[in-house]
Amino acid sequence: xxxxxxxxxxxxxxxxxxxxxxxxxxxxxxxxxxxxxxxxxxxxxxxxxxxxxxxxxxxxxxxxxxxxxxxxxxxxxxxxxxxxxxxxxxxxxxxxxxxxxxxxxxxxxxxxxxxxxxxxxxxxxxxxxxxxxxxxxxxxxxxxxxxxxxxxxxxxxxxxxxxxxxxxxxxxxxxxxxxxxxxxxxxxxxxxxxxxxxxxxxxxxxxxxxxxxxxxxxxxxxxxxxxxxxxxxxxxxxxxxxxxxxxxxxxxxxxxxxxxxxxxxxxxxxxxxxxxxxxxxxxxxxxxxxxxxxxxxxxxxxxxxxxxxxxxxxxxxxxxxxxxxxxxxxxxxxxxxxxxxxxxxxxxxxxxxxxxxxxxxxxxxxxxxxxxxxxxxxxxxxxxxxxxxxxxxxxxxxxxxxxxxxxxxxxxxxxxxxxxxxxxxxxxxxxxxxxxxxxxxxxxxxxxxxxxxxxx
Amino acid sequence: xxxxxxxxxxxxxxxxxxxxxxxxxxxxxxxxxxxxxxxxxxxxxxxxxxxxxxxxxxxxxxxxxxxxxxxxxxxxxxxxxxxxxxxxxxxxxxxxxxxxxxxxxxxxxxxxxxxxxxxxxxxxxxxxxxxxxxxxxxxxxxxxxxxxxxxxxxxxxxxxxxxxxxxxxxxxxxxxxxxxxxxxxxxxxxxxxxxxxxxxxxxxxxxxxxxxxxxxxxxxxxxxxxxxxxxxxxxxxxxxxxxxxxxxxxxxxxxxxxxxxxxxxxxxxxxxxxxxxxxxxxxxxxxxxxxxxxxxxxxxxxxxxxxxxxxxxxxxxxxxxxxxxxxxxxxxxxxxxxxxxxxxxxxxxxxxxxxxxxxxxxxxxxxxxxxxxxxxxxxxxxxxxxxxxxxxxxxxxxxxxxxxxxxxxxxxxxxxxxxxxxxxxxxxxxxxxxxxxxxxxxxxxxxxxxxxxxxxxxxxxxxxxxxxxxxxxxxxxxxxxxxxxxxxxxxxxxxxxxxxxxxxxxxxxxxxxxxxxxxxxxxxxxxxxxxxxxxx
Numbered sequence: 002x003x004x005x006x007x008x009x010x011x012x013x014x015x016x017x018x019x020x021x022x023x024x025x026x027x028x029x030x031x032x033x034x035x036x037x038x039x040x041x042x043x044x045x046x047x048x049x050x051x052x053x054x055x056x057x058x059x060x061x062x063x064x065x066x067x068x069x070x071x072x073x074x075x076x077x078x079x080x081x082x083x084x085x086x087x088x089x090x091x092x093x094x095x096x097x098x099x100x101x102x103x104x105x106x107x108x109x110x111x112x113x114x115x116x117x118x119x120x121x122x123x124x125x126x127x128x129x130x131x132x133x134x135x136x137x138x139x140x141x142x143x144x145x146x147x148x149x150x151x152x153x154x155x156x157x158x159x160x161x162x163x164x165x166x167x168x169x170x171x172x173x174x175x176x177x178x179x180x181x182x183x184x185x186x187x188x189x190x191x192x193x194x195x196x197x198x199x200x201x202x203x204x205x206x207x208x209x210x211x212x213x214x215x216x217x218x219x220x221x222x223x224x225x226x227x228x229x230x231x232x233x234x235x236x237x238x239x240x241x242x243x244x245x246x247x248x249x250x251x252x253x254x255x256x257x258x259x260x261x262x263x264x265x266x267x268x269x270x271x272x273x274x275x276x277x278x279x280x281x282x283x284x285x286x287x288x289x290x291x292x293x294x295x296x297x298x299x300x301x302x303x304x305x306x307x308x309x310x311x312x313x314x315x316x317x318x319x320x321x322x323x324x325x326x327x328x329x330x331x332x333x334x335x336x337x338x339x340x341x342x343x344x345x346x347x348x349x350x351x352x353x354x355x356x357x358x359x360x361x362x363x364x365x366x367x368x369x370x371x372x373x374x375x376x377x378x379x380x381x382x383x384x385x386x387x388x389x390x391x392x393x394x395x396x397x398x399x400x401x402x403x404x405x406x407x408x409x410x411x412x413x414x415x416x417x418x419x420x421x422x423x424x425x426x427x428x429x430x431x432x433x434x435x436x437x438x439x440x441x442x443x444x445x446x447x448x449x450x451x452x453x454x455x456x457x
Numbered sequence: 458x459x460x461x462x463x464x465x466x467x468x469x470x471x472x473x474x475x476x477x478x479x480x481x482x483x484x485x486x487x488x489x490x491x492x493x494x495x496x497x498x499x500x501x502x503x504x505x506x507x508x509x510x511x512x513x514x515x516x517x518x519x520x521x522x523x524x525x526x527x528x529x530x531x532x533x534x535x536x537x538x539x540x541x542x543x544x545x546x547x548x549x550x551x552x553x554x555x556x557x558x559x560x561x562x563x564x565x566x567x568x569x570x571x572x573x574x575x576x577x578x579x580x581x582x583x584x585x586x587x588x589x590x591x592x593x594x595x596x597x598x599x600x601x602x603x604x605x606x607x608x609x610x611x612x613x614x615x616x617x618x619x620x621x622x623x624x625x626x627x628x629x630x631x632x633x634x635x636x637x638x639x640x641x642x643x644x645x646x647x648x649x650x651x652x653x654x655x656x657x658x659x660x661x662x663x664x665x666x667x668x669x670x671x672x673x674x675x676x677x678x679x680x681x682x683x684x685x686x687x688x689x690x691x692x693x694x695x696x697x698x699x700x701x702x703x704x705x706x707x708x709x710x711x712x713x714x715x716x717x718x719x720x721x722x723x724x725x726x727x728x729x730x731x732x733x734x735x736x737x738x739x740x741x742x743x744x745x746x747x748x749x750x751x752x753x754x755x756x757x758x759x760x761x762x763x764x765x766x767x768x769x770x771x772x773x774x775x776x777x778x779x780x781x782x783x784x785x786x787x788x789x790x791x792x793x794x795x796x797x798x799x800x801x802x803x804x805x806x807x808x809x810x811x812x813x814x815x816x817x818x819x820x821x822x823x824x825x826x827x828x829x830x831x832x833x834x835x836x837x838x839x840x841x842x843x844x845x846x847x848x849x850x851x852x853x854x855x856x857x858x859x860x861x862x863x864x865x866x867x868x869x870x871x872x873x874x875x876x877x878x879x880x881x882x883x884x885x886x887x888x889x890x891x892x893x894x895x896x897x898x899x900x901x902x903x904x905x906x907x908x909x910x911x912x913x914x915x916x917x918x919x920x921x922x923x924x925x926x927x928x929x930x931x932x933x934x935x936x937x938x939x940x941x942x943x944x945x946x947x948x949x950x951x952x953x954x955x956x957x958x959x960x961x962x963x964x965x966x967x968x969x970x971x972x973x974x975x976x977x978x979x980x981x982x983x984x985x986x987x988x989x990x991x992x993x
Binding site: 124 | 536559562785869896899931
């Protein structure tokens with residue numbers, strides 16, 4: 002990005018920041034790089050069948066391994082979760098997981114786990130620690146060094162992998178996977194529902210409920226209503242009088258007295274919401290912080306998609322020193338880090354979009370921001386100003402700080418200026434901030450973070 | 458599951474006769490079942506052993522992936538299992554000609570199970586029968602101790618890949634010299650008399666029971682008899698194993714050491730946990746030879762289904778069908794490792810080497826290419842050689858001995874590497890090397906190889922269990938260390954320490970410099986389920 006090269010010394014002079022931060026800024030600038038999409042992760046297992054992937058049943062008899070359907074797997078979810086609760090009480094770690102690292106990478110179907118899974122921890126060798134690339138065997142023509150096949154990493158280019166044993170249709174829809182994942186998230190973590198404030202508007206959507214009553218037949222006998230009817234009938238017949246006590250044995254029952262409830266169409270009301278996801282993809286986000294933020298946003302996104310049945314609108318904003326809107330979740334999730342950090346352009350962009358599209362009028366607006374807490378602008382004047390603007394229309398703003406290992410321990414720049422601005426105390430129900438040390442954060446901690454950001 | 462029909466069974470018996478004529482050796486009895494998808498749902502998580510104990514993890518989708526086999530020492534999806542009688546599974550709509558081919562393949566597997574010395578310790582028992590008794594026993598324990606049984610199963614499974622499989626293999630594989638008492642002899646002569654000290658009339662009653670079973674059905678009498686014995690004396694199996702192992706070097710593996718020395722397990726209320734550990738350990742040991750002979754075993758079976766079926770007159774009219782199927786099974790992949798293909802070719806390679814006398818020392822001295830190529834002594838001993846191979850070799854020894862440059866050249870083999878192409882946004886697969894040493898190294902890298910972790914007795918006492926991981930260039934999967942250690946701590950009933958090596962990336966001075974790695978010996982300590990790490 003030559004056009005974005007900034008004269009460091011001029012920048013530093015202008016902003017007058019301390020040496021510690023100067024170091025951070027320098028490192029980010031020198032790291033260079035570009036925001037391209039997914040790269041091959043180090044230690045990526047080679048995508049070809051290995052020795053133990055072959056078995057007689059499959060190869061000789063063509064019997065595919067049985068697939069546990071997601072429905073079957075979900076049936077036992079309750080038992081499993083109960084068992085997991087019990088494990089915790091017994092002092093052991095929980096074992097049911099929603100997947101190790103859930104990342105929508107094209108052509109790797111099994112990396113998006115949509116059913117409850119578990120692992121069996123054992124001691125075993127880890128080959129991914131050294132940079133040595135994974136290898137497999139092959140045979141046939143070709144010179145050493147010759148490329149014999151390639152596989153597209155970015156599915157949007159529409160190129161299917163060729164030659165590497167990857168069949169057609171390996172691409173998958175991020176949205177539908179995310180949807181399934183969300184279902185498990187809500188069930189497992191009982192995330193509190195976002196409170197839908199603002200205007201309600203009727204949709205042309207129906208739900209079915211046992212609300213209508215019907216005489217004679219139906220799905221569920223409404224006992225109270227039936228008894229009322231029987232008494233009425235018997236009053237008319239003279240079996241029930243004010244003076245004598247009622248003998249239930251004597252009562253006559255007209256078949257028509259039985260009142261049932263039946264399923265009926267009901268109009269449903271829904272609220273609308275738009276959720277902004279903001280991700281810091283500057284150079285300092287390398288490694289864990291990005292993983293944390295991307296995973297957390299995948300979780301939130303999945304859960305929203307499930308809970309609000311894809312009715313929630315989502316917008317994605319990436320920022321380094323500048324902010325830009327990403328067209329879809331895939332790009333948002335998979336764009337690589339690079340460049341320096343300025344937080345305020347992202348907030349500014351949110352404000353701009355909300356204003357231009359007049360979103361505040363019809364929608365509940367939510368903003369989730371994930372960053373490592375670095376900001377070249379150490380005072381954060383701009384950022385705080387933009388936050389205040391956001392808070393005028395926003396239902397909840399949640400900021401996740403995934404502290405990286407670059408900076409010193411302790412408060413990061415963003416934390417400092419948000420704390421000192423006092424907005425956290427002024428509007429505690431509108432803005433939440435959550436800090437975690439990226440390197441030590443587990444999936445559980447990420448979920449915990451979501452809870453913090455959206456607690457009522 | 459139902460047995461195959463009489464017609465198909467007839468075909469199988471016919472195949473047995475021909476396989477025996479060709480030199481394969483296996484028991485008379487075998488069982489063949491038709492399996493449905495539903496059966497497979499239950500069978501595959503249990504390593505195809507229908508009687509294996511139930512465990513909740515089997516009901517959950519376990520995270521799969523390339524690492525799977527490193528964790529589970531079994532191949533979950535085999536068509537024939539190493540039981541007595543051997544049990545095999547079939548699709549219900551295979552055409553006859555395909556069944557013949559599969560039967561030959563299966564018979565060669567059975568021959569391999571029953572003759573390869575890595576399987577030696579599975580020859581004495583019928584695992585399916587044993588597993589049934591174990592399963593019932595675990596069920597009974599569950600009704601008494603509830604979820605704690607599952608915890609013990611879980612924690613035992615956490616270390617079952619460390620079971621000392623090779624320690625239990627007799628050193629030279631010559632069982633004739635050792636002659637351990639048979640299980641029956643041990644039970645009546647030693648166990649009942651000198652260990653349990655039963656009165657005579659009780660022993661007679663047992664003998665009578667045994668004889669009755671023998672007269673009724675000889676084939677299953679022993680396993681049926683011992684199924685009941687296990688219920689009555691759960692410790693019997695362990696005692697028998699211990700007794701027979703006396704001859705070999707008696708090094709305890711981690712599971713045994715914990716079982717025998719844990720103060721927690723010694724408590725009367727916890728004695729049952731030892732049996733559970735034994736069951737889990739036994740299961741792991743049972744699967745161990747299979748995972749270590751995948752290539753050899755599949756190669757052997759592919760060699761024989763081809764040899765036998767091509768010579769079988771029943772192939773008439775199906776030659777093309779067979780050629781297609783066989784090619785699908787045994788062709789070398791352009792990218793990927795097909796154990797059938799590699800195993801078959803290695804076995805054929807050995808046969809040819811010996812047939813031409815190329816395995817002799819004299820040949821290895823020759824360096825002139827033309828002479829090497831034309832060398833042929835016509836020894837006619839190739840067949841014998843591969844029968845010896847099936848008896849003595851494992852995947853490692855086979856690859857390590859016979860993957861030579863000649864072999865690699867003959868089949869145009871190469872190592873495939875992958876690299877990222879940022880311009881095209883693709884992962885490229887390229888030919889990395891055609892050298893035999895690289896190919897061999899790559900193959901060996903792929904083989905199942907659990908870490909070597911042993912108990913350091915000098916540093917171990919009642920309150921501390923000290924383990925040491927022998928570093929072989931790869932560190933232990935970090936994420937699993939705490940949980941695995943929690944399990945060991947539970948079984949041990951006290952602090953557990955693990956010494957291991959970590960690979961640490963050292964910061965490169967400049968960007969062009971290659972990343973450096975440093976090996977650092979560290980000590981993990983777990984106490985009261987809290988884990989800590991110190992540098993050594």
